[in-house]
Amino acid sequence: MSDPGSSCYKYLLDYTNILRIIFQDRYKSFIDLQDKLHQNICRRRTLVAIGTHDLDSIQGPFIYDAKPPTDIKFKALNQTEEYTAVELMQLYSGDSHLKSYLPIIQDKPVYPVIYDKNSVVLSMPPIINGEHSKITLETRNVFIECTATDLTKAKIVLDTIVTMFSQYCDEPFIVEQAEVIKPDGTSVIYPELAYRHEIVNVDDINKKVGINIDGDRMARLLTKMCLESEVIDGGKNLHVAIAYGYNNLNWTIPNTNTISNQFPLNKLTDLMRQEIAASGFTEVLTFALCSRDDIADKLRQDIKTRNAVQIANPKTLEFQVARTTLLPGILKTIYHNKNMPLPLKLFEISDVVFKDSKKDVGSRNERHLCAVNYSKSSGFEIIHGLLDRIMQLLEIPPSQDNSGYKIKAAEDATYFPGRCADIMVHGKSIGKLGVLHPEVITTFDLNLPCAALELNLEALK
Incomplete structure (x- = not known):
C-alpha cells in the first residue's frame, strides 16, 4: 500500500512547480514589456528609463541625485563585486546590449543615481540597476521608477507599465501611488492615471x-x-x-461616384510574377534591410555612390541600410539553398529605397525586378531570353534606335568585364544584365557562375 503522505507531498511539489512556471511566465512578460517600452516610446532610453526593484529589499524615501562618476560606487545588476561608475562604463563598453546606451551620459560631468534611505543604490539610469534590489520570482512587492527628460513621455510610460503589470497583483488592477517631492519643495502624486476628456457634437x-x-x-x-x-x-x-x-448598424452605399481600382503598378507586378514563374524561375521574398557590405563591398561598389538610406540605430549588422538593389538578397538565398538541384533560377519583384531630397520623407521607393541564374555555366543566354520575354509581355519591341529596347555594352564593377550591358528602353537605361564578377560570387560564398538581370519597372511607364 502506498504512503498517503508521500502522495500529498508529490501533489504539493506539482502545485509548487505549476506556480513557479506561472510566476516565471509573468516575470518574462514583465521584462519583455519593459524592453519594448525602452525601444519604442522611450526612444532607446534617451527620453525615459524604467527601473524595477524589489520593494522589500529597500527603504524609502528614495533620492534622485546627480554625482561625479567617481563618487558613484555600487554592485550593478548580475555583478559579483562593486564598481565605480567610471569602471562600469568601461565594463559595459563591450556589452552588446548596454553599450549603445552609454553615450547618453558618458561625457557628462555628473551621472544620475537613485539611492534609498540607507544610501543603497537602486539604479544609475539610464544604464543599469543595482544588484541589491533586483526583482526575482520570489519578489512580492515591486517598486517602479521612471526617470526622464520628457515629463509627458514619463507619465505615459509609467501609466502603461503600472496598469499592465497590475493584473498580476494579489488584488488585480490595484496600484499604490507615490509622492514625488520636487526641488522647489512642491509635491505631486504619481502615477496620475488621468482621464482624457473630449467634447464632441x-x-x-x-x-x-x-x-x-x-x-x-x-x-x-x-x-x-x-x-x-x-x-x-x-x-x-x-x-x-x-x-x-x-x-x-445599417449597410449603406456611400453617396459618391468614386470607383476603386487596383494600383496599376501592383497590377503589373502581379501579372509579371505569374509570367516569370511560367518561364521556369522561382520567386523569393527577401528582407528590405541589409548590411552596408551587401550593397557596397560585396558588390564591388562604393557605399558613397549607393545613395542608401541609413538606419539610425540598427539592431544587428545585417540590418544597417534599406536595400538599393535586390541582387544581394537573391544571392544569399542561393547560398542557403546550394544543396538544391541545379540550375537555381530565382527572381524577386519588390521595392528598393533611395535617398531623395525632393521627397517630403527624404527618400523614394522604386519597384525593381531581379532574376539570377546559378549553374555550372553562367547561362547568360537564359537571362537574356528572360529579358526578351519581359519586353514581349510589355509590348516593347526590339529596336536599334530609340523606338523600342536594346542592350548596350557597359562597364560595371559588379559584373565580369566585357560581360555586362545596359538595358535601354526608348533611349533610357532602366537596368543591367550580365555575368557576375567572380569576386562578387565568392563574397557570397558561392562557387559557380551567375548571370543576373535587374531593372526598374517604374521606369517603363
Whole structure:
C-alpha cells in the first residue's frame, strides 16, 4: 500500500512547480514589456528609463541625485563585486546590449543615481540597476521608477507599465501611488492615471457612425463601456459603435461616384510574377534591410555612390541600410539553398529605397525586378531570353534606335568585364544584365557562375 503522505507531498511539489512556471511566465512578460517600452516610446532610453526593484529589499524615501562618476560606487545588476561608475562604463563598453546606451551620459560631468534611505543604490539610469534590489520570482512587492527628460513621455510610460503589470497583483488592477517631492519643495502624486476628456457634437457622431440616437442614450452607452459621459453639447465617440452594437448598424452605399481600382503598378507586378514563374524561375521574398557590405563591398561598389538610406540605430549588422538593389538578397538565398538541384533560377519583384531630397520623407521607393541564374555555366543566354520575354509581355519591341529596347555594352564593377550591358528602353537605361564578377560570387560564398538581370519597372511607364 502506498504512503498517503508521500502522495500529498508529490501533489504539493506539482502545485509548487505549476506556480513557479506561472510566476516565471509573468516575470518574462514583465521584462519583455519593459524592453519594448525602452525601444519604442522611450526612444532607446534617451527620453525615459524604467527601473524595477524589489520593494522589500529597500527603504524609502528614495533620492534622485546627480554625482561625479567617481563618487558613484555600487554592485550593478548580475555583478559579483562593486564598481565605480567610471569602471562600469568601461565594463559595459563591450556589452552588446548596454553599450549603445552609454553615450547618453558618458561625457557628462555628473551621472544620475537613485539611492534609498540607507544610501543603497537602486539604479544609475539610464544604464543599469543595482544588484541589491533586483526583482526575482520570489519578489512580492515591486517598486517602479521612471526617470526622464520628457515629463509627458514619463507619465505615459509609467501609466502603461503600472496598469499592465497590475493584473498580476494579489488584488488585480490595484496600484499604490507615490509622492514625488520636487526641488522647489512642491509635491505631486504619481502615477496620475488621468482621464482624457473630449467634447464632441452628438449630431456629428450620429452622422459618422451611421446611427440616430439622442445625447442621453449616447452618454448611457458610453458609460456602459466604462467611459463616463454626461450630456452637454456632445459625448465621447471612440466606442459608440461598439456600445451600440455593430450588428445594429445599417449597410449603406456611400453617396459618391468614386470607383476603386487596383494600383496599376501592383497590377503589373502581379501579372509579371505569374509570367516569370511560367518561364521556369522561382520567386523569393527577401528582407528590405541589409548590411552596408551587401550593397557596397560585396558588390564591388562604393557605399558613397549607393545613395542608401541609413538606419539610425540598427539592431544587428545585417540590418544597417534599406536595400538599393535586390541582387544581394537573391544571392544569399542561393547560398542557403546550394544543396538544391541545379540550375537555381530565382527572381524577386519588390521595392528598393533611395535617398531623395525632393521627397517630403527624404527618400523614394522604386519597384525593381531581379532574376539570377546559378549553374555550372553562367547561362547568360537564359537571362537574356528572360529579358526578351519581359519586353514581349510589355509590348516593347526590339529596336536599334530609340523606338523600342536594346542592350548596350557597359562597364560595371559588379559584373565580369566585357560581360555586362545596359538595358535601354526608348533611349533610357532602366537596368543591367550580365555575368557576375567572380569576386562578387565568392563574397557570397558561392562557387559557380551567375548571370543576373535587374531593372526598374517604374521606369517603363
